[in-house]
Amino acid sequence: MNVIMDLCVIPMGVGVSVSEYVIGCHQILKEAGLKTQLHAYGTNIEGDWDDVMAAVKKCHEKVHGMGAPRITTTIKMGTRVDRIQTMEEKISSVVDKKD
Amino acid sequence: MNVIMDLCVIPMGVGVSVSEYVIGCHQILKEAGLKTQLHAYGTNIEGDWDDVMAAVKKCHEKVHGMGAPRITTTIKMGTRVDRIQTMEEKISSVVDKKD
Amino acid sequence: MNVIMDLCVIPMGVGVSVSEYVIGCHQILKEAGLKTQLHAYGTNIEGDWDDVMAAVKKCHEKVHGMGAPRITTTIKMGTRVDRIQTMEEKISSVVDKKD
Amino acid sequence: MNVIMDLCVIPMGVGVSVSEYVIGCHQILKEAGLKTQLHAYGTNIEGDWDDVMAAVKKCHEKVHGMGAPRITTTIKMGTRVDRIQTMEEKISSVVDKKD
Numbered sequence: 001m002n003v004i005m006d007l008c009v010i011p012m013g014v015g016v017s018v019s020e021y022v023i024g025c026h027q028i029l030k031e032a033g034l035k036t037q038l039h040a041y042g043t044n045i046e047g048d049w050d051d052v053m054a055a056v057k058k059c060h061e062k063v064h065g066m067g068a069p070r071i072t073t074t075i076k077m078g079t080r081v082d083r084i085q086t087m088e089e090k091i092s093s094v095v096d097k098k099d
Numbered sequence: 100m101n102v103i104m105d106l107c108v109i110p111m112g113v114g115v116s117v118s119e120y121v122i123g124c125h126q127i128l129k130e131a132g133l134k135t136q137l138h139a140y141g142t143n144i145e146g147d148w149d150d151v152m153a154a155v156k157k158c159h160e161k162v163h164g165m166g167a168p169r170i171t172t173t174i175k176m177g178t179r180v181d182r183i184q185t186m187e188e189k190i191s192s193v194v195d196k197k198d
Numbered sequence: 199m200n201v202i203m204d205l206c207v208i209p210m211g212v213g214v215s216v217s218e219y220v221i222g223c224h225q226i227l228k229e230a231g232l233k234t235q236l237h238a239y240g241t242n243i244e245g246d247w248d249d250v251m252a253a254v255k256k257c258h259e260k261v262h263g264m265g266a267p268r269i270t271t272t273i274k275m276g277t278r279v280d281r282i283q284t285m286e287e288k289i290s291s292v293v294d295k296k297d
Numbered sequence: 298m299n300v301i302m303d304l305c306v307i308p309m310g311v312g313v314s315v316s317e318y319v320i321g322c323h324q325i326l327k328e329a330g331l332k333t334q335l336h337a338y339g340t341n342i343e344g345d346w347d348d349v350m351a352a353v354k355k356c357h358e359k360v361h362g363m364g365a366p367r368i369t370t371t372i373k374m375g376t377r378v379d380r381i382q383t384m385e386e387k388i389s390s391v392v393d394k395k396d
Contacts, residue, residue, distance in 0.1 A: 039334065192217040
């Protein structure tokens with residue numbers, strides 16, 4: 001089962017700047033070979049459900065390992081069985097019709 | 100690693116009423132032996148990360164199996180390594196101080 | 199237009215415990231006369247769109263005023279025009295069918 | 298008060314394809330003169346709190362007007378008072394350090 005996810009991991013108790021933790025997560029996502037797209041309020045990920053979920057768990061483990069005592073994560077994720085859809089198609093379905 | 104999750108599974112393409120799908124998910128969460136609390140915009144779940152995530156996957160599989168061609172899910176989830184915290188403590192930390 | 203909202207306000211840069219900020223928000227919601235229900239990962243709110251949104255803004259202003267330099271908030275919110283639905287009905291639509 | 302928001306509006310009861318509704322929302326955001334960036338699981342918006350919130354309300358009104366009896370929306374939004382931050386800076390704070 002393929003999933004398209006929007007992942008936003010927020011370390012708590014580490015001060016106001018969290019970019020180093022986001023970078024730590026991106027390294028994990030890259031190492032996992034997942035398709036990703038960073039945006040201004042999270043990271044979109046596309047891949048097999050188990051692969052994506054394993055990477056999300058590693059992100060929590062790494063961010064805790066980097067010193068964050070607490071993490072709150074917000075995820076949106078979509079699956080569909082009627083057809084295969086990529087992140088690019090989700091965007092082009094809006095952009096192409098709009099033009 | 101323990102996780103407290105707020106899970107909201109939205110089937111798309113099945114009409115406006117989705118309560119039967121929510122019930123289907125609750126059966127899975129119960130069978131998984133997870134601690135749950137239904138609220139007006141989702142279900143709170145507490146348990147071991149892998150157990151909770153396995154149940155979330157089963158929810159998607161079941162909701163698709165019930166006929167939903169597409170699902171969009173919103174999750175908030177928290178982990179902490181400084182101390183153990185339960186769903187009840189999260190609520191009482193607010194209610195008890197308020198009184 | 200009525201809205202049912204799940205609100206979760208996370209102050210950043212203030213340490214790991216955030217319950218005092220949640221309490222600050224609850225005071226605002228109460229003063230606004232909104233129907234609320236605290237749960238383990240947020241607060242459900244029901245009311246007129248403008249009243250609810252005005253209260254959310256006041257929550258951000260208050261939490262900043264309490265010393266949080268940065269806030270990240272996650273909201274789920276639902277509106278419907280086919281019929282009126284309350285938070286209680288959303289829960290009972292699941293609980294009653296399940297039994 | 299400036300806000301950076303990630304907005305995801307999901308019409309329910311209208312079938313499996315929702316791109317026309319997303320386009321309807323984008324027209325509103327454009328007409329409002331807000332800075333926006335579409336991504337694969339929502340739209341990032343930057344602007345004054347009141348302007349952004351007024352546009353979100355118009356999105357719900359328009360999507361209902363287009364025929365959706367029910368809408369569920371997920372929002373992440375951030376405010377900060379320690380300094381001004383743009384959507385571009387949020388991305389570059391990660392990309393620049395990573396390289």
